[in-house]
Amino acid sequence: METTAPVADAATTGLYAEVQLFYARQVHLLDTVQAEPFAATFAIDGVFEHSPDSPPARGREGIAEEVRGYNERRFAHDPVRRRHWFNMLDVREQPDGSVHTEFYALVATTRPGQPVPVIAPSCTVRDVLVREGGELRTLRRKVTQDHLSF
């Protein structure tokens, strides 16, 4: 079977933790709607496909605009705190130096004075990560919402 495969490379090289840290910071920017800094966590030619309702956003300007527009359209008159949660993160380094990841996501949305958040939708996410100046950047992200995946 897989018993001759190398032992968990991403774990031993620190890459696994580096990706976790990268996602934590990326998500904090998204959830505080810092559109430009969030977009800067994508590669210059990054592609962000986050919803079947929107065409993929392309490039940092396009991604920043998508994030700002999405938040304005949906939450301008419905103030919320949104928290993206990622989990069960698989990380696979590729021969070309890029990094493929696959993970689960949920969004906890809280409204003023209501302690119980709405936790939805459940998604799977696939990213291609690359390095720019040594730092991880998302080159492509594709989000699939479970309720639309049947």
Added chain:
Amino acid sequence: METTAPVADAATTGLYAEVQLFYARQVHLLDTVQAEPFAATFAIDGVFEHSPDSPPARGREGIAEEVRGYNERRFAHDPVRRRHWFNMLDVREQPDGSVHTEFYALVATTRPGQPVPVIAPSCTVRDVLVREGGELRTLRRKVTQDHLSF
């Protein structure tokens, strides 16, 4: 107190990340109901005790059969996407080379067209992990569901 204990071995050796990666891949196989590949993440004589309603499944064939049967009985006429989430993972390497883990689990279950998943039950899980051909395998898993633990 514990101040003379060695600093977080599992962290410094990369074992902690290796276990996280192992669980991510194991869970992806479980949630896509790949019964045999999931069972292959258990040791040859692995034991999987996941519910008080079923006797523990034993050995890879037994575990594969349990996973396939469970999904057929419950979801054949109720299509779902199930996502297991693990969290607050404790990892303790043992003198004999095995690894004891303890963590929380929740399952997010999504039905077609319904964006809000049912997130239940809350569980605690205890695993004994061993190595086969250098790779981590689950030797024993015991899941305790919180609502049945009083």
Added chain:
Amino acid sequence: METTAPVADAATTGLYAEVQLFYARQVHLLDTVQAEPFAATFAIDGVFEHSPDSPPARGREGIAEEVRGYNERRFAHDPVRRRHWFNMLDVREQPDGSVHTEFYALVATTRPGQPVPVIAPSCTVRDVLVREGGELRTLRRKVTQDHLSF
């Protein structure tokens, strides 16, 4: 931009995994209401600010008392299993050797015989961690509940 910053120090040194492990063990003590061992994961002069309804708890005795009192007041006649979940953990080592962290938290509360937990509230947490005898300890924790943050 940030492209000249060093590559993820906390990841490469093992600190990131060490913090994850520290939090897993700290939370297991909290959720099993082991008030003194939980308080011992704080620095001797630790401060725990977990709710706008209580003044910050100070020192290990004060923190143990706060945890015990909180559980007695709220759950003496309402038995529950509480599970704190942390996620999207940012870790930043400071020049003085302390470690600043920022992460999300949710609490899953299960009652006897009810498989679906109440998952609330959604919080953000900021910690300052220090070392005592080589081991991580929480010097200050401030929890902000999302529904009270508008």
